[in-house]
Amino acid sequence: MVKEAGRSARASVWLEGKARRGGRGGGQPSGLDRERITSVSVRLLDAEGLAKFSMRRLAAELSVTAMSLYWYVDTKDDLLELALDAALGELPLPDPEAEGEDWRGQLRGLATEYRALLVRHPWLSPLAGRYLNIGPNSLAFSRAVQRVVRGAGLPAHGVMGAISAVFQFVYGFGTMEAHFSARIADTGLSADEYHRQAMAMVAEAPETAGVIEEAKDILAARGGDTVAEMLDRDFTFALDLLIAGIEAMVDRG
Structure with a gap:
């Protein structure tokens, strides 16, 4: 004991x-x-x-x-x-000595790489938060994120909140994408084949057809010829919203 x-x-x-x-x-x-x-x-x-x-x-x-x-x-x-x-340790980090680097581009890069890591290693997301995450690579990533977000000009008390908003979103998006990829792999279909079949079944089922009909304009406007393109478009737009929110908070002072 x-x-x-x-x-x-x-x-x-x-x-x-x-x-x-x-x-x-x-x-x-x-x-x-x-x-x-x-x-x-x-x-x-x-x-x-x-x-x-x-x-x-x-x-x-x-x-x-x-x-x-x-x-x-x-x-x-x-x-x-x-x-x-x-x-x-697979995450590429921005060079802290680089001059003229915009925090927005660096934040997009860090978020995009973290999303890809979560999809590449589906076992990672259940472990994140289970441990203290104080290994050298975790600390290097945390330092890079903090430095980039500090560069936005937020007051010190808002930095961790901004980091949480961005990277908890990325964590959720990447985790769901990893689950989706695993489900597709179990079927033996490609992502696009699976999506077409699933959407067709949902659209025809009485319990769900109404929801699909109501969202028809949103789904059409979503764009993208493939599942990968749709996911990338959604991720990019959501990340842009978060970055715009950080900019708005900086302007508010």
């Missing part, structure tokens, strides 16, 4: 008190290190999903015993937190 209480208080692999990146000491399995274990964890999560991920499955992929992994991490949660930060 005491050990569990200490573990709960620490609540992050990054607050171990000692970074066991090379293992606990002598006797650890050869050919393993934390970086390799993390990389394979990300690959397994991409291929099989969060529900199927386990220490035993990871050990089999690495051709080691499950106990070998405990030279490098204490629990599966440690591995998931490491994998989460590794995935965030």
